[in-house]
Amino acid sequence: MLDLVLYGPGGPQPLGRPAPVRAEIRNTGSRDLWIAGVLDGSENGLRWPRYLPTVTCAEDGGVVARPAPAEDPLVGPLRPGDLRRLAPGESFDPATGPGCLPLMTFAHFVPQRPGRFRYALSLSTEAARPEEWLGGFGLPDDSEREALLALVARVPRTTVTAAPLDVDFR
Template identity: 60%
Template sequence: MLEIALHGPARAHPVGRQVPVTVTVRNTSRDVVWAAGVLDGSEDGVRYPRYLPSVLRDGRPVAGPPAPEDPLVGPLRPGDFRRLAPGESFDPTGHGFLPLTTFTTYAPDLPGRYLYGLSLSTESDTPEDWLGRFGQGEERAAVLELVKRVPRLTVTSVPLEVVVE
């Protein structure tokens, strides 16, 4: 139903520099699908949707989501959702959404092969697990209706191999 893909440099990347990684979420179904991008609290698992990045070297984690600092996440808005026609895609870290700080701040400090990965989970127990902890206000009912349209699933990207020299 949804597919998540990572894209990175085609050539070897220099040691000590952040690797430019972009993300695409694509509707692989024959029906319209709703999805949301990276929101305040998505990367550290405080709220849904959960976008959980990872970076491995020699099979060991070298970078991942930060530990949750504050469960006070901003409100969920109707503009946080994207309607995807069959085959359509969007960048969940693009315009209006947050970057994945694991990818934007980590700079490999040793040469080698690194595997970048990302999982997306929308499998919340209740639609309220998506809401902000303050300021939800009058849009609450509208966003809960949109949350109900998002398919419940967990998808993981094919690992993106990055050679660092």
């Protein structure tokens, strides 16, 4: 079982800079599990796992930031080091570490007016086929491919959503 949590600043943030918002994935189950962080194409839905961030205006619910459309549909290959084992109770930030990319939606959102903004994030590992995790170029040879697919098979198929995080900007 996975838990996804967003963490943010403790007080109001100045306008003109992004808020330091980060995510954490925690294994809340009783067995080891495998998971990948944010990979090339994960944030804009081109590959699995899918990390889908949004920022909305807390007052009216209007979306003010979401993943940018993909400029190129090709994404880098999945590597064995992209998948990590989490022991029960262990956690990690999916946007840091080897092979992981920052959540650009959060990193680039800079409000131009004061207000309260709601950060949201969901994670889905529910690809229809394990091959959808592999990427779009530089794919491995058959033996390495089978080893990668065996690792992907260890990832629990689930969708989890973090509780929204409100951040005030002044």
